[in-house]
Amino acid sequence: MATSDGSTIIGESILISGSLNGDEDLTVRGRVEGTLTLTKTLVVEPTGIVKAEVQVRNCVIAGVVVGNVTASESVEITREGRMVGDINAPRVIIVDGASFRGRIDMGEVDVEEDQQRSARSVTSSRVSVPAPAPRPSIRPAPSPRSAPVSERRVEEKAAASAKPLAPPAPVAMGAVKRKVIVKRK
């Protein structure tokens, strides 16, 4: 990372508790607790632990962050990164291997844009909407079962001889029961 002067580094054995404000990049290899407000980039390195309310422009998490992060540009949780808390940022990147628990809010702008195109898919994928896509198990019995009993028996026999397993995919409980009864008769 940038170790040139003008950037701030919190070393591994350092603990800062309280509030930290600044207008420059900050690299955390130690611990920071409290509140952390920057107008530039916060980098939490693998040894770094931040337990704070974080407000920054960009945030790169390769260490541990516990607390809410608000970024005006982006938040990235790298492969080594672990975070518990809520993220509020227009761009959020979570890399494979990262661990995260909390809420993410990317703002309203994207949702409004997408709503014009396909409102339902976006909202259902984004937030857990109470009425999601219909599940196959709830589907009613297959429709072509309105024939009288005799015909149905023939059908069933034919089906049983030809293909021992009746169409397996959309079997509802009612259909199965009826089929068994017909075979006994």
Add this chain to the structure above:
Amino acid sequence: MAGIEKVPAPRAGAHTVIGSSIVIDGEISGDEDLVIQGTVKGRISLRESLYVENSGVIEADIETANVEVSGQVTGNIVASDKVELKADCKVVGDIRAPRILIADGALFKGNVDMDVKDTKGK
């Protein structure tokens, strides 16, 4: 003057740097060298050296092994080894350390106590 460090040179062995635009309000503690170019209010306790550079402003009680001040410090300083007040620094507060150096040009107001037992602060 030759002693003035206008450009804050990154010191060897210093892992922690608090940059000039940083303001910390609270407590800093640790086991390594700390370079302060920004502002710290509250408390600093270290087992190693503290460097307060020209742009550094400290309003805090300090407890370390070594202190080198080129900036401003308001608060009491307790060092187990040495306190060095460089030219152009401003220090207001009491200093307690076995070795205290005050350079020509330094501004200081407060008590000095060099009668510190070696076990104190270690």
